[in-house]
Structure formats: C-alpha cells, structure tokens
Amino acid sequence: MGGADYPYSAALYPLFISMPYDIKTTRNHSWNVAFQRQVGDNMAFSTTYLGNHMVNMWGVVDGNPGVIPAGATPTGSCTLKLPTGGTQTFTDCSTASLDLRRELSQLNPAVGQYYGYLDWITDAGWQTYHGLLLSLQRRSASGITTSANYTVSACEGLISQGQAPLNVATGYMKPVSLINPPSDAETQAIFDEDKGRCGTWRKHILNLSASVETPQFTNSAARALASGWRLSGIFRANSGSPLTVTTGTDRALSGIQATTQRANQVLDNPYGDKTINNWLNPAAFAQPALGTYGNSVRNAFDGPGRKVVDLSLVRSFRFRNGRHVEARVEAFNAFNWFLLDIPNTTLSSATFGRITSSGDPRIMQFAVKYEF
Numbered sequence: 130m131g132g133a134d135y136p137y138s139a140a141l142y143p144l145f146i147s148m149p150y151d152i153k154t155t156r157n158h159s160w161n162v163a164f165q166r167q168v169g170d171n172m173a174f175s176t177t178y179l180g181n182h183m184v185n186m187w188g189v190v191d192g193n194p195g196v197i198p199a200g201a202t203p204t205g206s207c208t209l210k211l212p213t214g215g216t217q218t219f220t221d222c223s224t225a226s227l228d229l230r231r232e233l234s235q236l237n238p239a240v241g242q243y244y245g246y247l248d249w250i251t252d253a254g255w256q257t258y259h260g261l262l263l264s265l266q267r268r269s270a271s272g273i274t275t276s277a278n279y280t281v282s283a284c285e286g287l288i289s290q291g292q293a294p295l296n297v298a299t300g301y302m303k304p305v306s307l308i309n310p311p312s313d314a315e316t317q318a319i320f321d322e323d324k325g326r327c328g329t330w331r332k333h334i335l336n337l338s339a340s341v342e343t344p345q346f347t348n349s350a351a352r353a354l355a356s357g358w359r360l361s362g363i364f365r366a367n368s369g370s371p372l373t374v375t376t377g378t379d380r381a382l383s384g385i386q387a388t389t390q391r392a393n394q395v396l397d398n399p400y401g402d403k404t405i406n407n408w409l410n411p412a413a414f415a416q417p418a419l420g421t422y423g424n425s426v427r428n429a430f431d432g433p434g435r436k437v438v439d440l441s442l443v444r445s446f447r448f449r450n451g452r453h454v455e456a457r458v459e460a461f462n463a464f465n466w467f468l469l470d471i472p473n474t475t476l477s478s479a480t481f482g483r484i485t486s487s488g489d490p491r492i493m494q495f496a497v498k499y500e501f
Contacts, residue, residue, distance in 0.1 A: 142228040142245035144297050146189065153185040153252040171270045179260040179282070186254030188288050188320075189300030192307045193247035194383040195230040197222055203382060203420035210235055212242040223419050227384045232308050246297035246384070247307065253320050256286030256327055272342040280334040284327035287320055288427070298386045302422060325427030326371045333434075337364040357445040362463075366436040370471060371428035374399075374409070377477030380417045391423040392416060392476045399430050401482060408433065408472040409482035416476060433469035435488070437462050453500040458493065465491040 163177040201207035207222035209229050219225045228234060233241035260282030267275040288300060303319050305311065311319065340361040346352040376390045392414045399414070401407030409430065417423045440463040446454040462468065468488030473480045 141242050142231075143243070144246045144248075145244065146246070146248045146250070146295065146297050148250045152187070152250060155183060155185045155187065155252070158182045158184075171268045173266045173268075175262075175264045177262040177264070179258070179262060181256075181258040183254075183256045183286070185252040186256065186287065186289055187250050187252055187295065188254045189248050189295050189297065190251050190320075191246065191248050191298055191301075191304035191383065191385050193231050193233050193244055194304035194306075194385065195227040196232055196235070197230070197382065197420055198235065203418075210238040212238040214239075223382055227379075227382075230382070231384070232306060236308060248297045248300075250295055251301075251320070253317060254287040254289060256284065256289060258282060258284040258327070258330070269342075272344055273339070275337075275339045277337045278335075282330065282332060282334075284330035285325065286327055288323050289328065298384060299389065302385065302389045302391065302427075303381075304383050304385060322422075323427050325373070325429060328371060328428060330371060332368040333366075334368075335364075335366045338362065357447070359441075359443045359445075361441045361443075363439045364436070365439075367434060369432035369434045372409075372430040372432050372471060372474050373427050374414055374423075374425055374430065374474050374476055376416055376423065377475040378416070380419060381422050382420050387475075387477075390417075391425045391427065393423045394425040394429075403433070405469065405484040407482060408484055409474070411476075411482050414476050414481075430474075432471040433484070435468055437466060437468065437488075438464050451501075455498045455500075457496045457498070459496075461492045461494075462489060463491060 158181070160180045161177055163175055165173065165175040167173050197203050198207050198209065201222050203223045204221055206218060206220050207225070208216050208218045209225055210216055211229075212234070217225075222230075228242070228245060231241060231245070233244045233247070235241070260280055262278060262280045264278040265276065267273070301320055301323050303322060305316055305319060310316075338361070340359060342360075343355050343358040345356050374392045374394070376387050376392050378387050379385070379390065380387075381390055393416070394413060395415050396410065396413035399409055401410040414425070439459070439461050441457065441459040443455060443457045446456075448454070469484050470486040470488060472482050472484045475481060
C-alpha cells in the first residue's frame, strides 16, 4: 500500500533465464537382457546387455548474444549504436563491450540496454548408453567368497547439466538468434554440434572382490589364536573420464562462457607423453579465430584411468551371555598408488595439459565395536 504499482527498477543489461510453459519432463527408457548359468555348486556366471536412452534433457540456450555487425570483421573497425543516441566507431570491433554488441542493443539501443542475457531452457537434450556386463560369483565355500564383474560400454548425447544450476551462458556452445530465429531443424543442428561422449561415462570398469574367513577350530588354543578372522579386499579399475578442451576466453565474442567454447584441434594425436606434466599436447590445439568456434568435439579426449585396492581385516571375539567384540582395521588405497586426477583442459591456462592434483593417498581407519 502506498508503493509503486511496478516496484521493479530495471538495471542495465540484466540477466534473464526463462522456462517455456510447455517444456517436457525428462524421460528415461531402460532395458536389459541377461543370460545366467550356474557352474558347479558354488559358482554362477552371467552376461547382461544394458541399454538406456534419455530424452527431453534440459539445457540452457543463449538468445541475445554479442555479435559483429554485418559487413564488419572481429578485428576490423565497426560502428555501433549507442543507448544515448548516435553511434560510436571502434577501430577494433572486438574491443567493444559485449553488452553494446548484443543483438537487441543494436536493434533498438534505447530498449535493448535493459536486456542482457536472454537465455531459455530447452528440452532438446538426449543421451544413449549401451553396455555389456560380465559377472562371475563364487559363493562361500571353505570360508572363501569371490566375485568379479567387468563392464564395457558406450555412451553419447548432448550436454547434460544434471542437477547443476541452470544459469545463463552455461549450456550449449552456440547461441540461437531471437531476431532472426532459425527453423526447428536448423536449431537442432546447432544443438547437435555439442554431441559427444557422456561426461560421467567410463568405457571400461573392472571390479574384483574376495573375502576369506578362518574356520572355528575345535582346539581351544587354535580357536583363540586363529578363529574369527576375516580378510576382505576389493580391486577397482576404470578408464579415464572424457575431457573437453576449452578456450578459456570468449573467442566467439558471443558472451557465452568460455567454459563451453571449445578449442581447435590441429594435430591428429592430442596427447603428449601422458605424464603429469604433459598429458595433453599444447601444440595439438589452437585458439579459434576471433568471432568463430573451435572444431574439437565435446568430451573427445581421455583422462588417466585409475586402479585402487581397499583392504579390511576383522577379528571377532565372542563371549558368554551373547556379548561380542569386533575389532576392525581398514585401508583405502592400501598400496598407496598414485591416483592421477584429470589434466587442466583450459587452453589459455599456463598449466594446460598438466595434472596438478591427485586422489587420496592411503587412508587407514581403526574401529572397535562392542555388542551386549
């Protein structure tokens, strides 16, 4: 009461992100076919095909990008309209501010200055996964239990922002003009340029586990010393994560974040000697010319794989009246293998191609549990 009817005070070049009223809910279709066979009394083998297809995945599209005026070049001179009226000539058009170069700013500068990012959420994303899972299990016999499984798979699709915030300039690499909107087919073709391998996918995954438990000896001395022990171990190995080489700067001059703009790949082999100081070869990539987009494919390169062993040793002590004490020691990354993280994939960085971080070293923990 007593306030303004429209209290919102428009800032210059604010950020907007909208969601269409008819946007579709993401759908997931899964299917599998399995063959299982028991071998002997204690062993079972299975082969499973796993399929998954997701559609209507959400992503962000930029609708009011910075542009270079028709007839001008990114590093040449250009004349831009000003919100205050008149024009200004820049000898190097790339030095003009992003907001001044936005499509709506140049269409109608007086009104366009009240619109910065005009992004929207699209449901055009999709992903497809195909995997083969081989499993072998040996049930407890003579105190020994073992299992093994191996998965080889393929996964590709458009960008997936998952549960991440849908913020402006964070989705698809190329914008879609609101002034000269492309056809639906042309729009989908723009999105399809972001087709690549799934970000969380690993081509090869191997898991081995075993558990050995000592028997209950009848001899009292042997039972006191050797009964109640259980040694367990898990070995895990997987391929490296997919990598995208980004420019680190707004080479397209569109205003879309440099974290989504990809570099040019100029050599067939993108790798160095795959050491921590030279995983990716800087000479294999180049910055795109100003006003253009890179030719490298999203998630086209591989980071280092990993292998790790976790061990646990448990000793159980049973007393009268149902009381029970369990002592446990666990070692994660028990052999203290050096676990490489992914290399720096930002081409403009001085540490591009290098691995500057690692996974956890050996971690041990001890515990005692008393039940009564």
